[in-house]
Amino acid sequence: MGAKVWQLRVVVVVVGMGIVAAGAAEFAYDGFGGAGLALDGMATVTPAGLLQLTNDTTMPKGHAFHPEPVTFRRPVGSAGGGATAAAAMSSFSTTFVFAIVSEFLDLSTSGFAFLAAPATDLSTAMPNQYLGMFNGTDNGDPRNRIFAVEFDTVRNPEFADINNNHVGVDVNSLNSSAAEAAGYYDDATGAFRNLSLISREPMQVWVDYDAATAEITVAMAPARSPRPKRPLLSKRIDLSTVITDTAYVGFSSASSIVLVKHYVLGWSFRLDGEAPALNYAKLPKLPRIGSKPPSRALTIALPIAAAAAALAALVVGLLLLRRRLRYAELREDWEVEFGPQRFAFKDLYDATGGFKDKWMLGAGGFGRVYKGVLPGPGTPIAVKKVSHHSRQGMKEFVAEVVSIGHFRHRNLVQLLGYCRRKGELLLVYDYMPYGSLDKYLHGRADEPVLGWTQRLHIIRGVAAGLLYMHEDWKQVVIHRDIKASNVLLDGDMNGRLGDFGLARLHDHGADPQSTRVVGTMGYLAPELVRTGKATTLSDVFAFGVFLLEVACGRRPVEEDADTDTGDCFLLVDWVLGHWRNGSITSAVDARLGSHYDAAEVDLVLRLGLACLHPSPAARPSMRRVTQYLDGSAPLPELAATYMSFNSFVGMERYRPLFDSWSVRQTTAAMSVATMSDIGLSGGR
Known part of the structure; x- marks a missing residue:
């Protein structure tokens, strides 16, 4: 050997x-x-x-x-x-x-x-x-x-x-x-024989390169078989x-x-x-796959074991029946129209390994998220479990979930469907292998640092997703919770906006209905705190905070560790101060060193401030935002008049909340929405 x-x-x-x-x-x-x-x-x-x-x-x-x-x-x-x-x-x-x-x-x-x-x-x-x-x-x-x-x-x-x-x-x-396709040509008949690469069987491969003709040939066959005379493929490459x-x-x-x-x-x-x-x-042997052949003693004991197994199966069956009755899904007549978007709880239970902690991706104010693999097609998914204890508003909420499930955009996390049980609502999403963006912005010191080019690519992707939601879909969709922790990274490190649990829909040309204040502290537009009415422009405001967060690598609100007063660090005020001093690019994430494009950083930070204008009408639409980011339209100069006071964007409204809730730098963000705010225990 x-x-x-x-x-x-x-x-x-x-x-x-x-x-x-x-x-x-x-x-x-x-x-x-x-x-x-x-x-x-x-x-x-x-x-x-x-x-x-x-x-x-x-x-x-x-x-x-x-x-x-x-x-x-x-x-x-x-x-x-x-x-x-x-x-x-x-x-x-x-x-x-x-x-x-x-x-x-x-x-x-x-x-x-x-x-x-x-x-x-x-x-x-x-x-x-x-x-x-x-x-x-x-x-x-x-x-x-x-x-x-x-x-x-x-x-x-x-x-x-x-x-x-x-x-x-x-x-x-x-x-x-x-x-x-993997396989070989039979020397006797010339017929092509398929080989399954995952058959668990050993196979032999021959790779040859002829320098004189610059030709590569590849052949394969089951192990111990002679090399096929006709190669699987050949290609001229110098x-x-x-x-x-x-x-x-x-x-x-x-x-x-x-x-x-x-x-x-x-x-x-x-x-x-x-x-x-x-x-x-x-050649060494492959490890045994499956169980060993049964012994003679096992053969003798098999009838006894079969009887015991039958009795055990009866007991287990009764227990499973009792469990099924106790934990049955909650299904009402109005859900029939949403059939294709509803998942069976058993499938989600099996996909996530029974919702065990080792499958958990994270936990937030609205529930826990688990990784899973759907049985059959093997599709990786993420399942969010949300508690609910009331039927009020549930029909409207599920209808909006199903509507959002029809999104088709490469920069939005696909919402695949839902499942309902007593006291629980489960939302099923596409699985994003690299997790949320905030892990790379605010994670541990040993986490990899995202380069500027990658950050700008993510910013442009999220902007494109928001433009689709605001203007290009059949209805206007207001996300209401845009932040780095809700931006997920797919297998190609593309940014995808996700978590539509707070989203609201209305027809184009119609005014959004008033609702309670929902969202995350530090991202809330001042008019939203005042009126409770979420609009596309309040989404633009949150996107402006997101721009500053990605470029600077700091949270919108942090406890000031340099003082004993408990004052909060406000990212907006900090960037605004750099802008007033004519050194706005100095606010860029220090971990980037000198590896960034100063003109691009300047554009992103100034665009972030433009999106944070205290007057909603003065903020750019998401279409204008994407044009500024793509360079197809020049960003207008910021006017100094509306940014000349310390309570910029109404942050003074938030300070009592910061003081009473003791914001910590280690806390990802604070949600001010409750389950009643999204219609699970009250009207919407």
Whole structure:
């Protein structure tokens, strides 16, 4: 087990006064015990000698490389005895046996890839669909200098994947240069035979590059089968423009919410020749999947156990019946029209592991949020549990939930539907793998710092989502709770506005009805505190606070830690002071250092102040906001007259509340809405 062969063969020929060196690197691993691979992240070698690229740890990705770099370019002597030599790309061949073992027979996470990279440090790469090789910024960048063959078990539309079971040739990008469904061509009949990458069965792959023709060929077949004569795919790509003179060869994979293990059983490689054949007799065995065969004693005891099991099943059945009657769903006649948007509680219970604490994503003033995976399609979801103890206003509230569920915008979290039980309302959303934005703005010191470019991208996305809600949908939707903790980040780190529990709808051209003050302290427009009437312009005000929060990396309201008076730090006053002093860009998040565009920071902060005008009529609409952010319209200069007093935007109205509620910097935000405010225990 774990036999290793590693050879470096060099032939030197003297021609006149020039030296021509031709080299061939060769290695073979029949198992990886003692192989000395360069490993990081999740990658490990099991005691049995298997290379395991993914596991059930919290590490997001894993890589395994041959410990020494391979010299892909060989010097070629010049004619006439000159000493000048040019580097020519070498042909190469590799073969390996792998197996993908999923927790579920019909569901998998993203796959893995064989790759040649200029270095083993891929720390900037992202997990999930990026396979630990690229990220949302550098995908497609020719400076990556990475060649890979991917074996992907998830269809990612953003990379134009052909299906969820394919093999692709990747050059500096996960948008494959060539791709085919996984399988092989039968030598006898020529028919194509499908191979399921997640079948838990070992398969062998052959990858060859002919430098003379610049052609890559990939073939695969079940393990121990001969190599098919016809390759699965072939593609002409000049790798001399991709692979550096020396590069590391190995494997890369990344994790997701589904437990999947990627194994490599054996691997060989050779320059300028066919890769050495693997010795199947020495390859390590895959771990047992499922239970062991029943023993003889078990066979004898089976009738007794069956009778006991039947009795136990009867008892369990009675308990389940009692539980079902006690915790049955609450369903009324008027909900029939909302059928497609209503989820069965059992499905949500199973999806979230019974709403256990380990599945909880977070908790707020309106309930807890849990991660889940829907049975069947395997769709990841987030489920918010909200308490309610009254039927008043529930019909109207559910109707609005269902209406919002028809949103279709890339910068809004998709509200998939709801479920009702006695004392509980469950709202089901798309799952956002990177959580809420405030974690990156106000998290611990060891949390990664969002760069300015990424922050501006998120700001523009949220603005586009709000414009859709205010003007482009069939009704006007007022969010009423815009803040960083309600902006979630999807798998591509795009900002999506979510949590529509406080949203209100009305027809275009109609005035919104008055209601109680709801929202979060620090984001409330002064007219909302005075009149209780939420409008699109009160949303614009909250968006202005959000702009300052993202650019400055500080909460709208913080307890002033530098004094003993208990006074509150108000972000708006602070930025306004910098603006008055002609140094508004000095308010930018100090963690960014000098890595930001001063003109863009100036635009965002001044636009934030413009959105915070105490007069609603003077604030820009969200359409104008998006035009300012896109540069299609110049932002007007701010007038100094309306920003010349300390109680800007009516913050003095809030100070008694701050004093009585003792705002803490460690507290994410304070909601001033109650369940009655959203119609769950009173009128709307």
